[in-house]
Amino acid sequence: MNPILSFVIILIGIYGLAVSTNIIKSVFCVTIIEAGLILLFLNLGQYEGGLIPIMEALGIEIVDPIPQALMITTIVIGSTITSLALMISIKIFHITGSIEWKDFIKRK
Amino acid sequence: MFYAPVLFVFIPIIIAIAMFLIKSAKAHYLVFLSQLALIALFVLYVIHLSNDPSQNMIVFGGWDARFAISFYNDKLSLVFIGLTIFVWLVILLYTFKINYRQKKLFFFLMFLEGVFLGLIQTNDLFNLFVFLELTTVLVTILIVYRKGGEAFKAGLQYMLLNTVAAMFFLIGIILLYYVYGTINIRVIASEIALYSEYNIVKFAYVLMITGLCVKAALFPLFTWLPRAHGVAQASISALLSGLIVKAAIYIFLRVNFDMFANIYDMSEMFFWLGAVSALVGVFIAMSQKDLKQILAYHTVSQVGIIMMGLVATGPFATLFTSPGAFGGLLHAINHAVFKSLLFLAAGTIIRVYQTKKVYEIRGVFKTMPWTGIVLIVAMLSITGAPFFNGFISKSMIKYAFKQDLLKMIVFTVVNLGTMISFAKFSQILFGPKQNLVVERQTKQHLAMSLLAIASIAIGTAFYPIFKSLFALTWGGALYLDVMIYVEYFGYLALAYLIYFFIVKRDYLPFRLLRKSPISFLTANSLFVLSMIVIGLFVFL
Numbered sequence: 001m002n003p004i005l006s007f008v009i010i011l012i013g014i015y016g017l018a019v020s021t022n023i024i025k026s027v028f029c030v031t032i033i034e035a036g037l038i039l040l041f042l043n044l045g046q047y048e049g050g051l052i053p054i055m056e057a058l059g060i061e062i063v064d065p066i067p068q069a070l071m072i073t074t075i076v077i078g079s080t081i082t083s084l085a086l087m088i089s090i091k092i093f094h095i096t097g098s099i100e101w102k103d104f105i106k107r108k
Numbered sequence: 109m110f111y112a113p114v115l116f117v118f119i120p121i122i123i124a125i126a127m128f129l130i131k132s133a134k135a136h137y138l139v140f141l142s143q144l145a146l147i148a149l150f151v152l153y154v155i156h157l158s159n160d161p162s163q164n165m166i167v168f169g170g171w172d173a174r175f176a177i178s179f180y181n182d183k184l185s186l187v188f189i190g191l192t193i194f195v196w197l198v199i200l201l202y203t204f205k206i207n208y209r210q211k212k213l214f215f216f217l218m219f220l221e222g223v224f225l226g227l228i229q230t231n232d233l234f235n236l237f238v239f240l241e242l243t244t245v246l247v248t249i250l251i252v253y254r255k256g257g258e259a260f261k262a263g264l265q266y267m268l269l270n271t272v273a274a275m276f277f278l279i280g281i282i283l284l285y286y287v288y289g290t291i292n293i294r295v296i297a298s299e300i301a302l303y304s305e306y307n308i309v310k311f312a313y314v315l316m317i318t319g320l321c322v323k324a325a326l327f328p329l330f331t332w333l334p335r336a337h338g339v340a341q342a343s344i345s346a347l348l349s350g351l352i353v354k355a356a357i358y359i360f361l362r363v364n365f366d367m368f369a370n371i372y373d374m375s376e377m378f379f380w381l382g383a384v385s386a387l388v389g390v391f392i393a394m395s396q397k398d399l400k401q402i403l404a405y406h407t408v409s410q411v412g413i414i415m416m417g418l419v420a421t422g423p424f425a426t427l428f429t430s431p432g433a434f435g436g437l438l439h440a441i442n443h444a445v446f447k448s449l450l451f452l453a454a455g456t457i458i459r460v461y462q463t464k465k466v467y468e469i470r471g472v473f474k475t476m477p478w479t480g481i482v483l484i485v486a487m488l489s490i491t492g493a494p495f496f497n498g499f500i501s502k503s504m505i506k507y508a509f510k511q512d513l514l515k516m517i518v519f520t521v522v523n524l525g526t527m528i529s530f531a532k533f534s535q536i537l538f539g540p541k542q543n544l545v546v547e548r549q550t551k552q553h554l555a556m557s558l559l560a561i562a563s564i565a566i567g568t569a570f571y572p573i574f575k576s577l578f579a580l581t582w583g584g585a586l587y588l589d590v591m592i593y594v595e596y597f598g599y600l601a602l603a604y605l606i607y608f609f610i611v612k613r614d615y616l617p618f619r620l621l622r623k624s625p626i627s628f629l630t631a632n633s634l635f636v637l638s639m640i641v642i643g644l645f646v647f648l
Contacts, residue, residue, distance in 0.1 A: 010279070014272075014632065014635075014636055017268070017272065017629070017632040018629055018632040018633040018636070019629065020629075021629070023264065026268060026628075027268070030268055030271055030272060030275070033272060033275050034275060037275060037278060037279050037282065040279065040282060041282045041285075044282065044285075044286045066175065066285070066291075067282075067285075070234050073234070073238060074278065077238065077241045077242075080241075080245060081241070081244075081245065081267065081271050084245060084248065084249075084267065085264060085267060085268065088248075088252060088260050088263060088264045088267075089264065091252075091255070091260045092257065092260045092261060092264065095256075095257040095260065096257050101627070101628055101629060102627075
């Protein structure tokens with residue numbers, strides 16, 4: 001059930017990207033997609049009763065550590081993307097006075 | 109152990125940080141030091157690898173290769189490393205005078221070079237994703253560097269579209285990890301046939317390929333590319349078109365050829381994907397009036413041609429032996445050379461004339477003779493004139509499907525369209541001398557001449573070069589055939605006729621093509637749509 005739920009979250013993000021006319025909303029739709037895929041990967045590596053993979057837990061049943069290591073990196077990358085995108089949105093607001101996509105879909 | 113692959117990544121990054129920290133006016137010259145070091149290291153590394161081919165993989169941290177991060181170099185990645193260092197040298201030379209006082213630009217450029225070299229060498233799918241995302245972030249910063257309203261808009265669209273594409277690429281990686289238990293490309297490549305019937309592997313393949321289609325600017329997901337080109341400065345456009353798009357081609361080679369081509373035969377679909385984007389790109393390019401937009405849409409069509417070549421010889425084509433796939437690879441390299449040259453020359457012209465309109469610029473050849481000459485070299489290359497590099501790769505690609513009439517027709521139409529739009533582009537050369545201030549810029553001329561020389565060298569001496577490098581047995585007495593000259597000049601004459609009698613009149617279809625941009629929201633819907641279409645092809 002859980003992987004399907006993650007895919008639903010990802011699809012919600014894609015749907016938001018396809019319909020929202022607001023730049024900030026678009027940026028956060030990308031964040032939603034990212035959250036969905038992080039949940040997906042953590043679910044795939046986890047099982048009932050497994051412990052957190054830290055070194056003291058050697059010898060006990062632990063969950064697969066690779067998904068967690070990779071997803072921490074993904075979170076860092078996602079925060080980079082979000083902060084840069086929000087910074088650019090602020091600049092767009094300062095220059096054009098609006099944060100709507102449709103204002104600059106029109107090209108000269 | 110010889111740690112050259114790690115140094116390839118870290119030399120540019122360390123030099124970038126050092127340059128940023130040193131408070132001297134001469135600190136910029138460090139970038140050339142870094143380029144020299146990279147070239148020396150590259151030569152040493154190639155010699156080292158040819159002596160001892162078993163040392164092509166470096167595993168970090170002493171872990172089992174199944175789980176550890178590793179770097180892997182073969183012929184393909186060495187070709188791309190050489191190309192990267194060369195194009196970066198040219199671009200640094202070109203942009204040195206213009207951005208002399210701007211340390212930040214050089215910082216990001218050098219940082220991007222390190223990241224890009226890492227992207228080429230990595231053998232770990234997740235690392236590939238990390239480098240891909242870093243490239244996206246750095247390129248976005250370079251696109252918005254001029255800080256105009258349009259620049260921010262185009263940069264944000266570039267970043268969001270490419271991030272979504274990379275996220276879907278990552279979902280594919282996750283599913284592969286779930287099935288195969290590793291993200292090492294070599295291990296997956298050797299074990300790929302084990303689970304090829306699993307639907308989850310097919311689904312992962314669909315997601316990864318759709319993500320790469322955005323990165324490679326294939327139809328219909330190319331909308332970010334012309335916008336980004338329109339606002340970036342000339343050197344960044346050259347970089348974007350010459351290398352960043354090629355990164356997607358490189359990853360396509362790694363993912364599709366190394367891993368999936370052995371289990372799923374998708375070559376027909378990729379061929380028509382490439383053919384459609386080549387056709388669409390060339391027709392929109394014909395209708396454009398902006399100097400840089402013409403070149404940007406030609407990137408779309410040339411990437412289509414590269415794709416057509418890569419998959420032309422069927423699913424099991426080994427890259428360096430069949431003419432079609434090797435032609436595609438060679439066209440990727442050639443396109444990096446001549447398209448960078450075109451963008452740099454166009455940038456120089458735009459700087460002097462202060463306009464981008466193709467109908468307002470006249471008399472380039474008399475005003476700026478050297479720029480005119482290199483521009484002619486680049487245009488001959490991209491239209492596929494004999495003795496220039498575009499001719500070699502296009503003939504190889506044509507050779508791969510010379511039996512198939514429909515494919516030949518598509519290829520000829522694309523070629524003719526390229527000639528027509530460059531007939532339009534070449535109008536800027538003619539006309540009387542203009543009264544404009546032309547600065548002396550030795551470094552820029554040096555940069556453009558390097559690219560022009562590379563273009564002519566590959567075109568004339570390709571047989572000895574590629575025979576010694578890749579043991580290729582194709583070509584030889586190609587230039588003795590009279591037909592190629594007749595064919596080229598015949599098509600050129602036809603292209604000029606079509607330009608003067610049809611395209612120049614600017615009929616309604618061309619105006620419609622020019623004025624129909626696909627918005628950001630539509631581009632996202634198209635992303636899902638193309639994912640569904642590719643999925644249908646893979647699953648049925």
